[in-house]
Amino acid sequence: MATTTTPPSSASESLHAAKAAAEALPLATHAPVTVRIEPPRGLLELRLRELWEYRELLYFFVWRDVKVRYKQTVIGVAWVILQPLMTMGVFTIFFGRLAKLPSEGLPYPVFYFAALVPWTYFAQALTNCTTIVVANQHVITKVYFPRLVLPLAAVCSGLLDFVIGFAVMIILTLSFGIHPPATVALLPVFLLLAVATALGVGLWTSALNALYRDVASIVPFIVQFWMLASPVAYPSSLVPERWRWLYGLNPMAGVIDGFRWALTGVGKPPGAQMAASAVAVIALVIAGLIFFQRVEGTVADRV
């Protein structure tokens, strides 16, 4: 309970206070608040404190999404492992054995799987994020909560799948006799960049989708093109030197290269390029927040 009380002077008083607190429990669980309702103003009102108060709802949104997702599929959780494994198989056969694309000396399965785990997360998070506002329109028009909870839930709910995929990735890497170096501790940094990228773009697409439903049909194409523009099926060393700067602007290129490097020690450590794309992602998230908030105000009236 968030209430502050002065220590009671006697035992009977403390008993009395405890009883009073118990009686007041339903109301006292929330600190007294005054909410001011007024027309939207300013560029960005973040209200991070309020968002924090709604953290349990964020958890429940993620929890519900995960539950429903696994209940609706026959094989449930196995799907999370099978999907990237099968993609890895296809990539290994076609890009690896047939097209003989280089893999920087890594076994193809490890090379592809290390990229597919962060990529699958990103693609799923972005797709989820795009539709989440419209999918919850019924709830939005009936109850208040910070709307930012929705895109946050979308990027968080893929994390469980990511963890499962990550475990498979470690097993796979070890089974090929590769022992991940200490740099593996840096993986959360790359994951964070992937989450931020998905959120940054997802804020835009989810808000745009509330305005124009076409966006949900466009996003799968964007994801597809984006994958080709990222070193998932090929190493980024394949990109000509003079285009590297442009390529480096794609934050997912940094994420995927970072994953491979952190896991196997192969490739170049992340440098200034990645720092630049991290800054770009932060800018994207902030711009996304502003745009999302603009649309958010009208979303209950529109959807």
Next chain:
Amino acid sequence: MNVGTFEGSNVATFRTLKKDFMATAVIAAEGLGKRYVRGTVEARGMLRDSIMRFARNPVAALRRSKQETFWALKDVSLEVKEGEVLGLIGRNGAGKTTLLKILSRITRPTTGHAEIRGHVRSLLEVGTGFHGELTGRENTYFSGSLLGMKKREIDRKLDEIIAFAEIEKFIDTPVKHYSSGMYVRLAFAVAAHLEPEILLVDEVLAVGDINFQKKCLGKMGDVARAGRTVVLVSHQMNQMRRLCDRVVWVDGGAIRVIGAAHEVVSAYELAMSRGADLRSAESRSRQRAHFVGWEFANQEVEQPHILSTVGPVTLKISAESTEEIDRVTHGIALYNNDRQLIWGTAQYGLSLSPGRNEFSYEFSSLPLRPGPYSWLLSLFEEHEELDMWDAVPEMIVATESFQHPSDEWCGTLNLPARFSLTSPAKATASSNGSGLT
């Protein structure tokens, strides 16, 4: 905003009395307005449409949004005191729900501002956030959290909620397999266990079977008694009378009348049943003669608009006149709550004097079934209408009932009858009810 605030209340007195000393306003709204862009609901934004519109006429496409707007709410100011139960009534599209949505922060106002002290929970529908694939238990957690409960709170109340919904056996079954009754019961049980300081409710009580509705109303009554503030939208006028302290009549996006519950509700019902708007007080007072009030005299109880005896009673009606008027016809009619005419009569060839004239009807008895009634009073000079008044407040008959305990066998009249049975063997008499005194 033609009719002013009604002062004083009769039936609601006992409810407002206990709240008189609690005077803190927990909701204070000032000049709230909401402008909608017309058509946004239908034109579910397709990018193609926007592009086409822009391609056809770029200038018009950009200007468009500015033109087709309308105000769903205009300059609404109101205060709700701590512990008060405030009702919102009005026709569909009058702006009740918009007001409720602004107060519950679902949508933001275009103008004005409001301040709300305390935690607000809103209940705009039953079963918000329910998902068919999830079990009753899982939905309870999600929906509860969405409505503003903490997880710990749900943990604590879960058993109570399940028991209230009477679905113990099915709590771990996906709700898609529920009957609609079970679904609604669970959804309502979750909502009924909210314990907010301020509760905003929209027309949600009109679900479920009668018994369950009563149970929910009882639970809501508990909420009101616990000193929580409630703002309630409903079309069920009797419910509004029973639950609310004050009622706001919203009309055309603005507050039309605000006052004691049964008075505003009655005024609204009368206006609706006549299919016309209430004539404004100003236009009536401009007439040469008009009614100003009515009451029961010679009653023991000091509530001049409540009939509490089946014995003799005198109805007194006052009318103001600005001048001497002859050949006046005065009509009176009594309607019940279903707008059925119960009784009517007229007096011809009356003369009114300047000042207050008092009409008086002495009834030996008004044996009416308990409930709300209304007087329609008229004044004519020859055939020219001077005044036609749906008397406010309405008359409440609150006498002892001599009728059948079951509703379907109650008629319009509440006739006090003395019963006796004479058997051939032993002459015993039993009395049921008392007669006239």
